[in-house]
Amino acid sequence: MKKLILSAAIILGGLSTMSAQEAMPEQSATPTEETMPAETAAATETDATTATATASTQTGYSEISNDEVPSAVSDALVKAYPNATVSKAYVNENNQYQLDVKVDDKEGSLFADENGKWIQN
Structure with a gap:
């Protein structure tokens, strides 16, 4: 039961982070926009994918194939x-990894180091 609640919290937290980042314009990010509440952003599934790619680029992550994990x-x-x-x-x-995952009908991002230990990002 704890794992179910924890996984739901992690996934929902990742989705709200993606929504908040999606609301920011890519060209001019100010500190006020970076701290915008997630509730102000309405994301569709396509927008969430774009926000993930943008967030990954902004944080220094580069995409790799799933086989390279x-x-x-x-x-x-x-x-x-x-x-x-x-x-x-x-x-x-x-060597920190960001995994965009889907669990049942929920999507989110998880972060781990190269040894498989979960990190909060």
Whole structure:
């Protein structure tokens, strides 16, 4: 039960982050826009994908194929979220991975280091 509640909270938190970032214009981001509440952004599924790509570019993550994700990260995902499927994977210069995942009908992003330990980003 704890895992179910935790996974729902992580996924919903990731979705609200994507919604808030989607509301920001790419060309001129000011501190006021960066702290905009997620409730002001209405995201469609296509907009959420665009926001994820934008967020990944802005945070130093570059897209990789799902095959390039280390087995430790994949194993941690399977252990924590057995029903999750990875739609996209990203890596940054610190070997931290961002996984865009879908669990049932919910989508979000998870972050892990190269050893498969979950990190908050």
